[in-house]
Amino acid sequence: xxxxxxxxxxxxxxxxxxxxxxxxxxxxxxxxxxxxxxxxxxxxxxxxxxxxxxxxxxxxxxxxxxxxxxxxxxxxxxxxxxxxxxxxxxxxxxxxxxxxxxxxxxxxxxxxxxxxxxx
Amino acid sequence: xxxxxxxxxxxxxxxxxxxxxxxxxxxxxxxxxxxxxxxxxxxxxxxxxxxxxxxxxxxxxxxxxxxxxxxxxxxxxxxxxxxxxxxxxxxxxxxxxxxxxxxxxxx
Numbered sequence: 001x002x003x004x005x006x007x008x009x010x011x012x013x014x015x016x017x018x019x020x021x022x023x024x025x026x027x028x029x030x031x032x033x034x035x036x037x038x039x040x041x042x043x044x045x046x047x048x049x050x051x052x053x054x055x056x057x058x059x060x061x062x063x064x065x066x067x068x069x070x071x072x073x074x075x076x077x078x079x080x081x082x083x084x085x086x087x088x089x090x091x092x093x094x095x096x097x098x099x100x101x102x103x104x105x106x107x108x109x110x111x112x113x114x115x116x117x118x119x
Numbered sequence: 120x121x122x123x124x125x126x127x128x129x130x131x132x133x134x135x136x137x138x139x140x141x142x143x144x145x146x147x148x149x150x151x152x153x154x155x156x157x158x159x160x161x162x163x164x165x166x167x168x169x170x171x172x173x174x175x176x177x178x179x180x181x182x183x184x185x186x187x188x189x190x191x192x193x194x195x196x197x198x199x200x201x202x203x204x205x206x207x208x209x210x211x212x213x214x215x216x217x218x219x220x221x222x223x224x225x226x
Contacts, residue, residue, distance in 0.1 A: 004162075035215075045206055045217035060214040094163070104210040105153035105168035 002026035004095050004110035011116050012085055018117075022078040022095030022110060029053070029073040033098035035106055036069060036080045040091035048080070053101060085117045121145055121209050125218030131226040137195045140221045142207035144188040151211035154183055154192045157204040157220075167192060168210070199225070 008020035022034070035050040049059040049069045057069050066083040078095055092114050096106035122145035132138045142152065150170040155163050165174045167183035170190060180195045194201055202225050207218040 044219050045208070047208070047215040047217065050215075058213050062214070096163075099165070099168060099174075103168060104215065105165055105208070106155070106163070107165045107168075107174060109163040111162055 002097070002108045004097065004108055006093060006095055006110045006113040008093075008113055008115065010114060011118065013119050014085055014087060014117055016085055018080070018082040018085055018089065018115060020080040020093055020095075020113065020115075022080075024076045024078065024095075024097070027097070029071050029076060029078060031101065033101070033104055034071065034078045035096045035098065035104070037094045037096060037106070037109075038091035039094070039112070040088070042088065043091075046091075050098075050104065051078070087117050089115070090117045091115060120214055121148060121212050121216050123207055123209055123216050123218040125207055125221055127221060128219070129222050129224065131224045132197055133226045134197050134199055136197050137193065138197065138223065139194075140192045140205050140207075140223075142190045142192075142218045144190070144209055146212075147188060148209040148211035150185060151209060152183070152185070152190045153208045153210055154181075155206045155208065156201075157206065163206075166205075 003025045005023050033052050036048040039045050051057045051069050068081045070079045092112040094112045095110045097108040098104045099107045124143045152170050154167040170185040171183040182193050184191045205221045
């Protein structure tokens with residue numbers, strides 16, 4: 001059974017770095033593209049970036065200079081780091097898996113983690 | 120970025136009825152559009168991808184179609200569990216942008 005779960009802090013101060021972990025089970029990160037998405041009242045659903053099974057990444061250019069996506073397939077962990085947080089980074093953060101190696105629609109999603117950026 | 124214009128914003132319908140939700144891309148995205156359902160307390164569900172491919176396990180009352188840059192999600196014979204939020208997403212060009220959502224409510 002495929003499962004994804006996001007973990008990390010629920011409150012982060014402005015200017016700090018957000019580090020999130022997506023722990024997956026039921027499949028190998030080596031075989032599927034993985035994506036981070038966030039959802040906020042002001043911006044709706046926003047695609048943040050993805051990593052292919054081979055390790056290549058693609059980022060939303062609106063965040064590119066602040067965002068880093070990595071993984072550790074041995075731990076079944078998929079990571080997000082977002083630097084220089086601002087209040088408008090407050091959102092629910094989701095990790096999701098692609099349909100297959102070359103199909104990037106998101107077939108499995110985590111439940112999401114609400115992150116608030118506030119002092 | 121590709122802008123996805125989704126309509127209507129709200130939609131009220133009764134069980135058994137058929138409805139359509141539309142998404143228009145600001146430029147060509149070929150066939151690469153996905154439709155998702157969002158319900159409280161549940162993980163988002165992929166319904167359709169590549170414009171018209173029904174995701175495994177999704178009932179056949181859901182269908183997707185394309186005409187150029189216009190995409191339509193149709194639900195024929197609404198069931199009570201179909202009510203919720205629906206989003207489109209283009210998965211052709213980075214960043215993979217989403218529509219603003221359609222809330223499908225019970226009339």
